Amino acid sequence: MPQTFVFRTIELNGQFLRTAVRPGTSNLPPLLVFNGIGANLELVFPFVKALDPDLEVIVFDAPGVGGSSTPGTPFRFPGLAKLAARMLDYLDYGQVNVIGVSWGGALAQQFAHDYPERCKKLILAATSPGFFMVPGRPNVLLKMASPRRYIQPSHVVKIAPDIYGGAFRRDPELARGHASKVRSSGKVGYYWQLAAGLGWTSIHWLHKIRQPTLVMAGDDDPIIPLVNMRMIAWRIPNAELHVIDDGHLFLITRAGAVAPIIMRFLAEERQPAVIRPRSEPAAKH
Secondary structure, eight states: OOOOEEEEEEETTTEEEEEEEEEOOOOOEEEEOOTTOOGGGGGGGGHHHHSSSTSSSSEOTTTTTTTTTOOSSSSOOOHHHHHHHHHHEEEEEEEEEEEETTTHHHHHHHHHHHTTTTTTEEEEOOOOOTTOOOOOOHHHHHHOTTHHHHHHHHHHHHHHHHHGGGGGGGGGHHHHHHHTTTTOOHHHHHHHHHTTTTOOOTTTTTGGGGOEHHHHHHEEOOSHHHHHHHHHHHSSSEEEHHHHHHHHHHHTTHHHHHHHHHHHEEEEHOOOOOOOOOOOOOOOO
């Protein structure tokens, strides 16, 4: 059954954001999606379409990506989290569930930390704690540092097996299909997204994230080695880890297998973690 997305471009203090909402009738809170670096919202549609069709989903182009305007100076992750909260206000949403993939996973961590009352549950896919991560291979990171794959579609077809791993190693058509959905806004927006994470890390406050959290990782991810997701799952008090037999973009390539895991997690009745202060040792007399 075809699914309808309602597209709107909104203005928040001079920043234009292109948004897409798939309306739903579910009793679950809407799902807010934070996409990967350079990725316009259409690239996540295969995943959205695999979810329960009754679930309302909110997707948007980050500043400098797709149909959103490029700011004069880069946002940092706290500023992007604040922008996302204001976007929800504008669109008349209260509490949401949040999923973030790769670069968007860092933003999802920031949002869950800064706006705990807005984020009921958190899903982190193929992401890291930032500066204190275990990096991927240098040749992969060099390719990721360039926006060329979003500007020149033939380039992503060439490098996709090396940077995305998993199913992209076996099926060249996946890369061609991925490239056909790319909508680039140019180089500056991509570099601004890189700048958002310079020196950023969540490692020192991950333990303060109280929301029930689903951490998902691919076992063949050249960009974000699996150990990073194990670290995140260990640091967040109320987290569970699922490892998927695929690469960096398993949300897309394994959407049919991943979506039921996510829907079960969203439907579970789970309470936020209770973080109690350490009791002081009794004084000795």
